[in-house]
Amino acid sequence: MDEEYDVIVLGTGLTECVLSGLLSVEGKKVLHIDRQDYYGGESASLNLQQLYEKFKPGKEVDASLGRSRDYCVDLIPKFLMANGELTNILVHTNVTRYVEFKQIDGSFVFRYGKPSKVPATEYEAVTSSLIGLFEKRRLKNFLQWVANYKEDDVATHKGLKLDIDTTDAVYNKFGLEEGTKNFIGHAMALYDNDEYLQQPAREAVERVVLYCQSVARYGKSPYLYPLYGLGELPQGFSRLSAIYGGTFMLSTKVEQVLYDEAGVFQGVKLSLDGEEHVVKAPQVIADPTYFPEKVSSSEKVIRTISIVDQLPLKNGETSAQIILTGKETGRKNDIYIALIGSEHKVAPQGKNIAIVSSIIEGDKPPHIQLESAFKLLGIKAFDRTFMGLSDLFAPIEDGSKDNVYISKSYDATSHFESVTEDVKDIYFRVTGKPLKLTKLEEGEFNAQA
Ligand SMILES: *[C@@H]1O[C@H](CO)[C@@H](O)[C@H](O)[C@H]1NC(C)=O
Numbered sequence: 001m002d003e004e005y006d007v008i009v010l011g012t013g014l015t016e017c018v019l020s021g022l023l024s025v026e027g028k029k030v031l032h033i034d035r036q037d038y039y040g041g042e043s044a045s046l047n048l049q050q051l052y053e054k055f056k057p058g059k060e061v062d063a064s065l066g067r068s069r070d071y072c073v074d075l076i077p078k079f080l081m082a083n084g085e086l087t088n089i090l091v092h093t094n095v096t097r098y099v100e101f102k103q104i105d106g107s108f109v110f111r112y113g114k115p116s117k118v119p120a121t122e123y124e125a126v127t128s129s130l131i132g133l134f135e136k137r138r139l140k141n142f143l144q145w146v147a148n149y150k151e152d153d154v155a156t157h158k159g160l161k162l163d164i165d166t167t168d169a170v171y172n173k174f175g176l177e178e179g180t181k182n183f184i185g186h187a188m189a190l191y192d193n194d195e196y197l198q199q200p201a202r203e204a205v206e207r208v209v210l211y212c213q214s215v216a217r218y219g220k221s222p223y224l225y226p227l228y229g230l231g232e233l234p235q236g237f238s239r240l241s242a243i244y245g246g247t248f249m250l251s252t253k254v255e256q257v258l259y260d261e262a263g264v265f266q267g268v269k270l271s272l273d274g275e276e277h278v279v280k281a282p283q284v285i286a287d288p289t290y291f292p293e294k295v296s297s298s299e300k301v302i303r304t305i306s307i308v309d310q311l312p313l314k315n316g317e318t319s320a321q322i323i324l325t326g327k328e329t330g331r332k333n334d335i336y337i338a339l340i341g342s343e344h345k346v347a348p349q350g351k352n353i354a355i356v357s358s359i360i361e362g363d364k365p366p367h368i369q370l371e372s373a374f375k376l377l378g379i380k381a382f383d384r385t386f387m388g389l390s391d392l393f394a395p396i397e398d399g400s401k402d403n404v405y406i407s408k409s410y411d412a413t414s415h416f417e418s419v420t421e422d423v424k425d426i427y428f429r430v431t432g433k434p435l436k437l438t439k440l441e442e443g444e445f446n447a448q449a
Pocket of ligand 1 (some may be wrong): 025092093
């Protein structure tokens with residue numbers, strides 16, 4: 001091992017691995033360290049044995065669940081938007097060669113006591129059971145407007161100004177009802193509360209466009225998911241980094257972080273086989289757990305992982321996202337349910353993984369806060385459910401003073417758009433230039449149906 005690098009990266013979560021890969025490809029000399037003996041940190045996928053050790057320590061694994069190694073269970077459930085930025089990064093870096101993807105069968109929103117498909121095309125809008133006859137026309141007009149909107153063509157704007165008019169004003173222009181606004185904002189634009197309604201409409205419209213374009217790409221839903229779980233993603237990017245000369249050290253503890261008198265990062269002290277070792281670099285990228293003194297937390301996310309025999313879906317879907325909006329459940333924040341199973345090779349035949357997540361509100365115990373989701377899933381006892389609470393950490397400073405660049409925790413959203421925002425933001429701060437991605441061409445990215 002050398003003594004000097006261009007960048008030291010601590011933690012092998014997805015954000016860190018993507019950055020490690022991108023910087024290695026550019027010729028930077030990267031040293032990548034993790035204290036754990038596996039890749040992925042919070043974005044790892046665990047087998048059944050590991051799942052029990054983490055969440056039910058000392059408890060014997062339920063033998064009726066099948067073989068431990070047939071499970072790859074995510075700690076943080078997220079799906080890829082087919083047309084989203086992570087897909088672009090995967091294509092840009094060729095990491096698509098190491099990971100295989102499969103579509104998610106459905107995108108649902110809970111209404112009138114059951115999950116209903118989220119209509120994303122004009123055809124689906126007019127046939128949807130979610131809304132009444134007259135509302136169908138209005139939704140169709142809205143989706144048509146979104147699809148045809150062109151920034152440089154005023155004729156397509158319908159007199160709306162996306163940087164000034166609020167999203168609510170845009171909805172009102174099309175005469176949309178509250179219930180319709182609710183599923184557009186929460187199940188298509190994927191906001192998990194209603195604050196966006198009073199903000200300028202541009203971001204919401206862009207999110208709806210991303211949703212519709214992602215659905216248009218493969219048809220069933222806007223979402224993709226890797227075979228064998230999300231843990232495949234950090235591993236794929238680590239492999240990219242290693243191909244371009246990155247050095248990886250797992251099971252390695254950072255004994256001390258070294259700073260100069262002004263508090264600027266200098267390097268780390270490691271202990272290897274009982275010997276102290278100093279490695280230097282002008283910059284460090286790390287997940288929040290490596291610098292607890294430099295991060296703060298405002299919210300907590302609850303995530304529960306359940307192994308279930310049956311899915312609450314009517315048309316043979318084997319995977320889906322179901323959103324229970326705050327309006328439906330009397331909460332401020334939405335509840336997300338991610339359903340995946342043997343088709344995506346994360347559970348044995350006949351078993352499925354249901355991951356429920358939301359932002360914690362107040363101090364009622366988690367199983368009460370997520371009651372409506374458990375009811376929908378038919379879960380009454382919790383012997384096959386694993387519960388975890390995690391803080392959402394964010395760096396206090398941007399790293400310009402101390403050269404310590406810290407990623408954000410993976411939030412409660414059900415897709416990777418906020419993770420890739422963080423990747424691009426850190427990339428800009430570390431290199432001083434924006435990340436340029438080659439544009440996704442039709443047919444460059446394939447996912448199984
Ligand atoms: C991806 O593959 C293409 C074609 O083989 C190659 O030109 C390009 O350099 C590769 N990109 C990376 C980041 O390895």
